[in-house]
Amino acid sequence: MSYLPYVIAAWIFLVGLYGLITSRHLVHLIICLSVIQSSTYVLLVAIGYRTGAAAPVFADIPPGTPAVDSVVQAVMLTDVVVEVTVVALLLAFAVQTHKRHGTVDPDQLRALRG
């Protein structure tokens, strides 16, 4: 089996991390967080993938047909739902930050230090 999906997942993770660390804008920063999250989608779906297998919906295919792993797909969907909440909350914080600090550049947020 191919290692390509795993390499891609790792690459997306690292790119997101790099973007997050060097970000100069909170919205960009939060989207970078979503990018990191996308790497977990790729990883999970790649783990469950089987060459030539059908989707794990047995409504119109006979039982016993090879199917991709449904557990990781369920895990991935749960992950999407959970993370939408967090990203929405974070974007709300970004809006509030703009209102209270007058900036969305993390370098210029000065309320907390030491």
Add this chain to the structure above:
Amino acid sequence: MTALPPLPVAIPLAVAALLAGLNHFVKRRASSWIAIATTAINVWFCIQLLLQSIPNTIVYWFGGWQPRHGIALGISFVIDPIGAGLACIAGVLTLAALIFSSKYFDSVGTLFHVLMLVFLGAMCGFALTGDLFNLFVFFELMSAAAYALCGYKTEEPAPVQGALNFAVTNTVGCYFLLTGIGLVYARTGALNLAQIGRTLDQQPPGALVIVAFTFITCGFLVKTAATPFHFWLDDAHAVAPTPVCVLYSGIMVELGLYAVARVYWTVFSGCFSASTEALRGLFITIGTATALVGAGMCFGQRNLKRLLAFSTISHVGVMVIGFGLLTVNGLAGMAYYMLGHAGAKSGLFLCAGIVLHRCRSVDLFELKGRTARLPFTIAALICGAAALAGTPLSGVSLGDSMIHSAANRHAYGWITWISLASGVLTSAAIFRFAAYTFAGLGPDTPKSPEEPQKTEEHPETAPGDASTPAVMFVPAALLTFAGLFLAITPGLENVLVRAAQQFEDHSGYIRRVLDNVPAPMMAAPAIPHEEFAHGLLTLALAIGLSLLYLLWERGRHSLNAAAKAVQIIRRAHSGHVGDYVTWLTFGVAGFGLAALLLLR
């Protein structure tokens, strides 16, 4: 089989949903009462679970999906005394925080109570579950509620920034965790902790398992606030409402460590059994760094809440050491320490809340001599600090002695000095606060350019109380009292040692969950006696240090010179979220590298 196990999760979540739905119809006071009653019921259920789990671990399969032929099909709650006990602490602290805040927020709607109940439900689920992915989901739910509570005062600048740092750092930790879970699933095809453990036992640990171990452990260590993952904690504590800080310091951070221990003992301890010694060194290094960084930063703080936050980091470091010894007595000591710390630190945070309510500030230099009209609160503050230093009979003191005796047996005797340094510096900082603000001892405004800047701390309440309301003082006093005299509970150390034994019994846990075989009773190991001397020495040194700082000018100057060494560490606490994530990344990379070198 009873339907008891899911209730501590289901009830708070259901009531929270109801309260949120009826937001516009329920009065603030009514919602406060509903939340308090729900939490009280929850505590009662958790205590029932705790009592039932002491003789034997409870295994509950949702929907009755029992394992077939030793293969787990469904999702389980696996409840042992340590998990159930943590759920109890979560309930009790939430109850205290809700009672405390019933007079606290005058202007908030019901959403505060909704978030608190969600937080409670998620923490209970986290402590009770026996499924790795469930652990992640409850972790995220708990985190989301915590972020929202942290940034509750959105009309001020500091809370928004603190909540943002907290949320971004912890979410990155969550992704590391999820990646780790994915890798474990790829290797074992299972999400049930026992099932993963059994599958991994049958194969040598490869690089994939070590990487998965790194990601999962580091993901939880972010929540535990172990160095270098701890930077979010002081920001979050400095800005969160004080009753919420009680939950952060008293239980949420500890739950992170609980998960590290739970996953290690159920999943990885079998396949890493050849390299226990190396892992012990790794965990103890992390714990030592955490204890020292927290203690060093703590003494230099001027904001009481931030000071207490660094004290939490330092004490968590000692707890990490307790777990990191990877022995029954070490873990039992950690559990005892956690209990004592939960009581004392929650009491201290509630006292800080009272000071903020009555004096409108928690800044050291602004408060000089101004807390003289709060004698009882300051007395409770001093008792809490004494309990954390380890006065005889306090929970921290007995936990500390258990950790020391376990450490001595594995040639880690120098850990005594780490916990001494941690206890002295953190308690001295609180004593200094008490003496300076109550008796007005010390210089007027010892300002120097190196002093940390003042963080804006807006009062959370309407002014006007001529005396401290009982709903605020009673929870603070009771919790401090519990922390101060925990060790008079007869037989508690026996219960905890047995619980730790049950917790660390890798194969017993797996057989109990998958084959429904009750774990055999084992002979209890010898329980160490309490060392009074260590706690008293810590206390004396802490009082001495605080007085030295306040009364002796040359001593203060030399201390300030010593504090220069801490400057480098302090500069790392920049409040910049990118810096925090950089530290986190380096931490994960370092842990992974060390694990790969040590475990191959």
